[in-house]
Amino acid sequence: MDWANLFTVALGAILVNNFIVAQFLGICPFMGVSKKVETASGMGLAVIFVMGLASAICWPINELILVPLGLTFMQTVTYILVIAALVQFIEMFLKKSMPSLYEALGVYLPLITTNCAVLGVVLQNTQNSYDFITSVVYGVTGGIGFLLVIVIFASIRERMEFSKCPKAFEGFPIALMAAGLVALAFMGFSGLKVFG
């Protein structure tokens, strides 16, 4: 196994090609549930979980079913169904066996189905033809990058609550501006190369 390669993929997913600020995936939950640090971190944890699992499940489905049958054009449909079913299944499983975690994640679990970061990570795994382990690492670290940015952004937003801004910018636009500045900060990582 190529540890250096895995490390590069992980670092890329967390910092350099961060899902939110560099690739624009998962903006809706990013803007929607980032008003408080607690809810933001709950959402981030749920996303790590689902992105990792979705990567792990979609890889064998693609390699063992879709590719041998020549059905690769059905990828989008299959993946979204797998993700929807997976989210539903996780919800039922957590409700039965880990009620405390279930309550902590609350309404954010069902919302993840339409999070484009999850579908995005699965599609990217296929496009980059990652092997199984790389796919899972990419999924989990992508989720960690999501958690990192959403928590940073939520703490900025908590501070912003009480500061004055022009009336037209109140609420959503000023939050977008702040997100732009977070993106600008993360651009600093864009030249980062570890090996080679």
Place this chain on the structure above:
Amino acid sequence: MNARKQLMDGLFYQNPVTVQLLGMCSTMAITTTLFNGLGMGVSVLVILTLANIIIAALRKIIPNNIRIACFIVVIAGFVTIVDLMLQAFVPALSASLGLFIPLIVVNCIILGRAESFAYKNGIGASAMDGIFQGLGYTMILVIMCVIREFLGNGTIMGGLLEIGKDGNLIFGLGTAAGIRILPESIPALGMILPVGGFITLAVLIAAMQYILNKPKKGEKKTEEVAK
């Protein structure tokens, strides 16, 4: 349903991006040249209209409990069709939008309209809703593209037109470099990077809020009296 009211809602009062705040991922990600923006806008318009029609037609059959799953299957089907068509007929667009074509499946605008409009209204009204909401989305994309391309790259009409060596306008789908307005040293590269997307959209939404919330003369007076 009043078609004129639906049109105004789609373009301004209930604009999917600037008022309902849906579908922001694609709005910010792909609006770097006019070609991308127009292509994305039209793709979403087509998918939204077709999905609305089918969901409105099947609304009495789809059980309430599993409606979201049904919507997603319908939408994913149309997205796959459009994706394959683009790959076949407009490969340049398919290459430059890349991942964001299959990601239309999870574009909240389409699921949102299916849930809040097509599932409750007839086929005709739903088709109109799809077209007008799609137009509203396309309009915002085009505005974003023009602003970002001009400030970030110094060109307009990127991917559609360019000026040839003999001074004629050349039409090149996806290949044309655009008509250069600003010299190359002036534009701020940041505007076509992610930062520019966030900031341009923020300013657009703020402008929309300002226009829509501007009190008319009569209203202002009552407000002052109340104070």
